[in-house]
Amino acid sequence: MITSMDRLSLNQITTKRLSVAEFVPACVSAGITSVGLWRDPVAENGLQATADLVRAAGLRVSSLCRGGFLTASDSSARAVALDDNRRAIDEAAVLGAPCLVMVVGGLPTGSRDLVGARQRVSDAIRELAPYAHDRNVRLALEPLHPMFCADRAVLSTLGQAIDMAEQFPVADVGVVVDTYHIWWDPDVWRQIARAGERIASFQVCDWLTPLPADVLLGRGLMGDGHIEFPPFVTAVDAAGYRGDIEVEIFNAEIWDRDPISVVASVVNRFRDVVIGQG
Amino acid sequence: MITSMDRLSLNQITTKRLSVAEFVPACVSAGITSVGLWRDPVAENGLQATADLVRAAGLRVSSLCRGGFLTASDSSARAVALDDNRRAIDEAAVLGAPCLVMVVGGLPTGSRDLVGARQRVSDAIRELAPYAHDRNVRLALEPLHPMFCADRAVLSTLGQAIDMAEQFPVADVGVVVDTYHIWWDPDVWRQIARAGERIASFQVCDWLTPLPADVLLGRGLMGDGHIEFPPFVTAVDAAGYRGDIEVEIFNAEIWDRDPISVVASVVNRFRDVVIGQG
Numbered sequence: 436m437i438t439s440m441d442r443l444s445l446n447q448i449t450t451k452r453l454s455v456a457e458f459v460p461a462c463v464s465a466g467i468t469s470v471g472l473w474r475d476p477v478a479e480n481g482l483q484a485t486a487d488l489v490r491a492a493g494l495r496v497s498s499l500c501r502g503g504f505l506t507a508s509d510s511s512a513r514a515v516a517l518d519d520n521r522r523a524i525d526e527a528a529v530l531g532a533p534c535l536v537m538v539v540g541g542l543p544t545g546s547r548d549l550v551g552a553r554q555r556v557s558d559a560i561r562e563l564a565p566y567a568h569d570r571n572v573r574l575a576l577e578p579l580h581p582m583f584c585a586d587r588a589v590l591s592t593l594g595q596a597i598d599m600a601e602q603f604p605v606a607d608v609g610v611v612v613d614t615y616h617i618w619w620d621p622d623v624w625r626q627i628a629r630a631g632e633r634i635a636s637f638q639v640c641d642w643l644t645p646l647p648a649d650v651l652l653g654r655g656l657m658g659d660g661h662i663e664f665p666p667f668v669t670a671v672d673a674a675g676y677r678g679d680i681e682v683e684i685f686n687a688e689i690w691d692r693d694p695i696s697v698v699a700s701v702v703n704r705f706r707d708v709v710i711g712q713g
Numbered sequence: 714m715i716t717s718m719d720r721l722s723l724n725q726i727t728t729k730r731l732s733v734a735e736f737v738p739a740c741v742s743a744g745i746t747s748v749g750l751w752r753d754p755v756a757e758n759g760l761q762a763t764a765d766l767v768r769a770a771g772l773r774v775s776s777l778c779r780g781g782f783l784t785a786s787d788s789s790a791r792a793v794a795l796d797d798n799r800r801a802i803d804e805a806a807v808l809g810a811p812c813l814v815m816v817v818g819g820l821p822t823g824s825r826d827l828v829g830a831r832q833r834v835s836d837a838i839r840e841l842a843p844y845a846h847d848r849n850v851r852l853a854l855e856p857l858h859p860m861f862c863a864d865r866a867v868l869s870t871l872g873q874a875i876d877m878a879e880q881f882p883v884a885d886v887g888v889v890v891d892t893y894h895i896w897w898d899p900d901v902w903r904q905i906a907r908a909g910e911r912i913a914s915f916q917v918c919d920w921l922t923p924l925p926a927d928v929l930l931g932r933g934l935m936g937d938g939h940i941e942f943p944p945f946v947t948a949v950d951a952a953g954y955r956g957d958i959e960v961e962i963f964n965a966e967i968w969d970r971d972p973i974s975v976v977a978s979v980v981n982r983f984r985d986v987v988i989g990q991g
Binding site: 547594648 | 820826862873899920923925938
């Protein structure tokens with residue numbers, strides 16, 4: 436296995452309470468060399484200021500979260516969404532993020548046309564891909580766990596995300612492999628192998644039970660849940676992915692902890708549980 | 714479409730507060746001709762007494778819920794589970810239920826070996842299928858929504874359930890098509906067609922958002938959520954299924970309503986939303 440600690444990227448949502456200006460030195464202090472950023476805190480800190488800060492700190496940016504929400508059937512809502520995605524692509528370019536993570540959106544309010552929503556995502560990616568290409572940003576289609584199909588992402592499996600990505604050049608559109616969303620999939624090993632060069636981002640976090648009241652905020656630190664990580668690391672490596680491995684955890688209880696101790700826990704768990712070099 | 718109201722089966726969990734002795738006449742009064750039964754309330758009423766009551770009322774039994782929970786790695790726990798499943802098969806035979814619905818179980822406590830758990834289910838079905846065959850009961854493998862993979866059912870897609878069922882004679886092991894569990898699956902239409910004669914049970918209920926605090930109890934009455942039902946009815950018909958269509962709703966709020974009004978709502982929604990003959 437060719438993994439090592441320097442492939443660890445910390446997604447800033449994991450320490451949600453930290454501003455960009457606090458987050459960057461916290462990563463540096465912990466020996467973390469790569470970060471995943473979110474548009475809102477980046478905007479709060481200033482886009483160019485963030486790009487400068489991250490670069491001066493010697494950090495890579497593994498991804499920008501996020502674009503997407505492309506399922507509107509109303510043409511003006513669709514135009515607004517496309518515009519917003521173009522801005523997100525611009526921001527990723529300024530930050531030097533190799534990919535923009537795309538959470539594609541759920542069913543429009545009152546609609547039950549899942550097939551149509553999926554088609555509209557594909558159509559929107561077709562409009563956005565050349566724009567992203569010109570800015571050297573890759574669109575990373577993220578399949579979300581099927582429990583989010585109605586309200587967040589009609590892309591529900593890795594296989595489906597690859598099917599969509601394959602309509603476009605490999606340099607322009609890839610997929611996200613996120614253990615939380617796909618660990619249950621009986622077809623996941625075949626699909627990771629199939630994804631190959633399409634893997635634009637590899638994210639890890641754990642599946643906890645019972646699910647919390649708000650299922651958006653119940654993702655676990657690796658080792659606290661039901662997912663066995665090393666087979667995913669091995670499979671993604673075998674598929675040829677050599678990029679960062681991003682730790683992205685939405686968890687209200689973790690957000691309430693001291694962020695510096697959370698960063699330390701992420702480093703320890705990444706070493707002990709994910710890449711198994713403890 | 715060859716559906717009609719007389720294919721409606723009411724699963725008794727939908728009116729959980731009713732005893733068997735109350736549930737049977739409530740169905741008859743509403744013109745419902747088929748029922749899905751659960752082991753616990755049947756046992757409370759007496760197995761043979763229930764069989765007699767249902768037969769005297771002229772009702773079909775579309776399924777018995779449920780067997781399963783076959784993932785234990787410990788040999789004594791495994792033996793207990795197999796014994797319990799043999800009893801469930803015996804009960805299905807007495808009730809004249811054509812199938813026993815199998816919720817196969819999640820990961821054993823502390824285990825992250827999903828591949829192993831799935832293999833143990835397959836091994837257990839291999840032990841149970843001849844026993845079920847001899848009693849003219851079909852084992853109906855139910856894929857549960859992937860959000861239940863860790864704690865309730867390591868069978869997560871219809872395709873995976875068919876793969877497992879196909880190891881056995883079609884008369885002995887089938888699959889459950891339940892809209893709630895599989896509606897999100899981009900491969901679902903191909904898999905329903907592929908299932909063909911393997912379809913042992915067809916269940917309908919709706920997907921609600923937001924998910925409730927206890928995700929077991931947030932299934933919706935058809936029409937209250939995000940699922941478009943007629944395409945499923947058409948697909949299952951096209952696959953050759955001619956059996957009952959069971960309405961099975963786990964919902965704490967519906968359980969608190971007057972059960973007789975719930976039965977009436979089920980009949981109305983089945984007509985208007987599921988088979989579209991309103």
